[in-house]
Amino acid sequence: MSQKYRLSVFLDETHSILIARVFGPFPSAELCDRFIEAYAEIGEPWRYDRLIDFRRYTGHLEDEDRQRFAQTWAEWTRDFHDGRRVAFVTHDAVEEVYIQQDYASFPKDTMRNFYTADEALDWLTGRSGEIEFVPLALRA
Template sequence: MSMPYRMNVFVDDDRKVMVLRVIGPMPGFEYAERLFEAYDTVPDAWNYARLMDFRRFEGELGFKEIDAIADRWKAMTDGIDYHGKVAVVSTDPLDAVRVPAVSPQFPKETVCHFSDFHEAMDWLTAGGGEAQALAG
C-alpha cells in the first residue's frame, strides 16, 4: 500500500538548485525528517539554492516543526560562512505572511514567497544584480 503523500526531490548540480515538492497530507514531523534526508544526498547542501514547492501540500507545518527545522539547519551549518536563497512556492495566500514571519529563524538565507514556480526558479537562478532586483 502506498502512502497518501510523498516528497519528490530534484537536484540540479549544474545550477546548484534543489527542488523539494511535497504532495498530499504529509505530517509536519515527517516533512522535517524527509527534508534533512534530502539534504544528506548532496554535499554541502547550504551551497544549493532551495525551492520548497508546497502547491500540492495538504498537511500543516506548525511552529514546533519550523523551530525544529531551524535548529537542525543551524546545527548543520554552524561555523560555515555562506548565504543561501530559499524560494517557498505556495498558492495559500496566508503563506505570503507566514514566510516572512519565519525568515528570521534562518539568518543566513534570503527567503521569499512565490505563487508561481517559474518566477521562483528564475529568482533562485538569477545572478548578481538581477537577483537583488528580484528580491527587492
C-alpha cells in the same frame, strides 16, 4: 481510504539548485523528518540555492517542526558564513504568512515567496529583470 503524500527532492547541478516538492496531506513531524533525512543524504545541502514548492501540500507545518528544522539547519551551517537564496512557492495565504515568519530563523539566507515555480526559478538563476536579488541576510 487514506490520502497519499510524498516529498520529492531533486538537484540541478548546473544551476546549483535543490528543488523540493511536497505533495498531499503530509503530517507535520514526518515532513520535517523527511526534509532532514533528504538534506542529510545530499551531504552538503547548504551549497545549493533552494526552491521549496508547497503548491500541492495540503497539510500544515507546525511551529515546533519548523523550529526543529531551523535548529538542525543552524547546526549544519554554523561554520558557513555565506547563505543562499531560498524560494518558496505556495498558493496558500496562511502558509505564506508562516513562511515569512520563518525568514528570521535562517539569517544567512535570502528568502522570497512566489506564486509560480517559473518566477522562483527566474529569481534563483538571476534571469528575472523584474525581481531584484539583494544578497543580504534578512534581519529580524
